[in-house]
Amino acid sequence: MTGLGKVRFEDVVKMHGTFAALKGVDFEIEPGEFFALLGPSGSGKSTTLRILAGLDMPTRGRVFLDDEDVTAQDARERDVAMVFQSYALYPHMTVAQNIAFPLEMEKKSKGEIEPLVREAARKVRIDHLLDRRPGQLSGGQQQRCALARAIVRRAKLFLLDEPLSNLDAKLRLETRAELKRLQRDLGVTAVYVTHDQEEAMTLADRMAVFMEGEIQQMGRPADVFVRPNSVDVAAFIGSPPMNLLPGRVEGEQVVVAGKPLTTAPAGMAARDVIVGVRPGAVHVTGTGRAATVEFVENLGDTAILDLKLDGAPIRARISDGRPFADGDTVAISVAPQDIHLFDAATQKRIDA
Ligand SMILES: Nc1ncnc2c1ncn2[C@@H]1O[C@H](COP(=O)(O)OP(=O)(O)OP(=O)(O)O)[C@@H](O)[C@H]1O
Numbered sequence: 030m031t032g033l034g035k036v037r038f039e040d041v042v043k044m045h046g047t048f049a050a051l052k053g054v055d056f057e058i059e060p061g062e063f064f065a066l067l068g069p070s071g072s073g074k075s076t077t078l079r080i081l082a083g084l085d086m087p088t089r090g091r092v093f094l095d096d097e098d099v100t101a102q103d104a105r106e107r108d109v110a111m112v113f114q115s116y117a118l119y120p121h122m123t124v125a126q127n128i129a130f131p132l133e134m135e136k137k138s139k140g141e142i143e144p145l146v147r148e149a150a151r152k153v154r155i156d157h158l159l160d161r162r163p164g165q166l167s168g169g170q171q172q173r174c175a176l177a178r179a180i181v182r183r184a185k186l187f188l189l190d191e192p193l194s195n196l197d198a199k200l201r202l203e204t205r206a207e208l209k210r211l212q213r214d215l216g217v218t219a220v221y222v223t224h225d226q227e228e229a230m231t232l233a234d235r236m237a238v239f240m241e242g243e244i245q246q247m248g249r250p251a252d253v254f255v256r257p258n259s260v261d262v263a264a265f266i267g268s269p270p271m272n273l274l275p276g277r278v279e280g281e282q283v284v285v286a287g288k289p290l291t292t293a294p295a296g297m298a299a300r301d302v303i304v305g306v307r308p309g310a311v312h313v314t315g316t317g318r319a320a321t322v323e324f325v326e327n328l329g330d331t332a333i334l335d336l337k338l339d340g341a342p343i344r345a346r347i348s349d350g351r352p353f354a355d356g357d358t359v360a361i362s363v364a365p366q367d368i369h370l371f372d373a374a375t376q377k378r379i380d381a
């Protein structure tokens with residue numbers, strides 16, 4: 030282990046002909062941080078990771094590892110280990126040989142390699158599978174083999190590109206928790222690409238939300254969730270997504286679909302807005318405005334109600350859907366502090 034695992038991108042642009050895959054990306058990652066690159070398909074996440082790994086060159090801008098400018102260095106010169114979406118294991122080699130491969134490349138002796146392989150395999154709990162071939166492993170075990178191969182490198186920087194996307198839902202959850210534990214134990218910096226906001230929310234210390242080759246917002250997941258800075262970020266983070274309704278601030282009211290929905294922030298001038306409300310913040314019991322239940326989706330421990338509020342679709346997440354049926358009328362209300370307001374023209378958050 031040589032470096033600290035600190036990362037900096039400075040105004041990184043990546044062009045493919047006239048198409049800008051990255052339009053000037055800046056960020057800094059501290060040693061030991063778990064940093065997620067989150068965003069929809071095609072937003073530039075893998076491009077960013079590949080540039081960080083040294084597998085692609087930026088068209089403009091600079092990349093620093095531990096304060097050293099590595100922009101011109103190729104992948105072999107950088108102290109990074111990468112895990113791809115497809116595990117990229119060698120099918121004809123055993124698990125032990127797969128894990129040992131990076132060490133063989135470094136021309137380490139057999140005596141040195143054997144304990145390192147065993148130790149890495151133990152960390153990801155596949156030390157009982159060392160003699161198998163990848164074809165004889167489950168998806169999750171193959172994933173962990175790929176992780177072990179990254180661990181033996183003893184790199185200070187782990188780059189992971191959608192590493193859990195091939196796993197089924199249950200295994201994904203388990204492996205996710207293990208990955209976090211492993212990253213903490215190893216004390217490495219992890220840069221983790223995903224389009225799954227739940228993955229980013231649960232794993233990351235901080236995240237960057239990518240859209241169309243730009244970082245839209247960066248911060249701790251909980252902060253981004255609580256204060257999305259644009260309609261696009263608001264729509265992308267949270268499941269089910271935030272309700273986003275055209276509306277207007279008028280005097281003391283936030284008006285949606287022609288009638289007041291809740292109280293406006295004090296002193297705000299009349300203006301057109303997009304009103305954001307998380308489904309969990311839409312209350313359907315007590316007093317409020319009449320809405321019609323279009324559809325009840327029972328999820329077991331919670332339920333989603335698809336509602337129509339004077340023609341406007343709005344979703345509520347509630348703890349128990351059983352009291353409700355399609356066609357019912359309910360009274361909905363939203364607390365003023367649960368409202369997110371975005372400018373109708375710029376789509377940017379309005380701060381009260
Ligand atoms: N070699 C290339 N030539 C032209 N365009 C490319 C090339 N590589 C990537 N792109 C484009 O750059 C954009 C960003 O690609 P990138 O692979 O970084 O997206 P991503 O965020 O990782 O998406 P996904 O979640 O689908 O993996 C996409 O629009 C893609 O089509």
Ligand SMILES: [Mg+2]
Pocket residue numbers: 074075076
């Ligand atoms: Mg990608």
